[in-house]
Amino acid sequence: MWQALLTVVIALPAALDRQLQRDAGISNFEYGVLAQLSMADETTMRLSDLARVCDSTQPRLSKVMDRFEARDWVARRPDPGDGRYTLAALTGAGRQKLVESAPEHVAQVKRLVFDPLSAAQRRHLEAALTRIAATVRRELEGG
Secondary structure, three states: HHHHHHHHHHHHHHHHHHHHHHHHOHHHHHHHHHHHHHHOOEEEEEHHHHHHOOOOHHHHHHHHHHHHHHHOOOOEEOOOOOOOEEEEEEEEHHHHHHHHHHHHHHHHHHHHHHOOHHHHHHHHHHHHHHHHHHHHHHHHOOO
16 A cells, blocks of 8 residues: 555656646646646735645745746735735736646546546545545644
C-alpha cells in the first residue's frame, strides 16, 4: 500500500505536469495557482495566503507571479487594508488561460484518478484521503 501511495504522490503530479506542459505550456503548480485565484473572492488573494493554499514558499510563488505578470495573467498591488501585504488579482487573460487549459487537464485527472475506480471506491478513497490530509495538516501546523 505504501509503495502504491508513493507512486501516486510522486508520479501523478509528474503526469499532470507533462499533460499541462504539452497542451497549455504551464506546469501543474502554475495551473493550481491560477485555479486558486479564480476561486478567491473577486479573484484576488494576498500572496501569503496564496502561497499557503498552494503549498508553496514565498520565493517560488514570487517567481511564478513574475512570469504571470509578464504574460498579463495577474496584477499585483499593495493591499489597501494593510500595506504590508501584496495582493495578486487574476486578469481576464489569466482567466482565459485557465479556461483554455482546464478541459484537457480535467480529462487527464478523470482518466488517471477517477475512471479506474468504482463509485464505492471513490467514496472510500475520499474518506481515507480526507483523514490523512487532516492528520498531515495538523502535523505541519505543529500540533
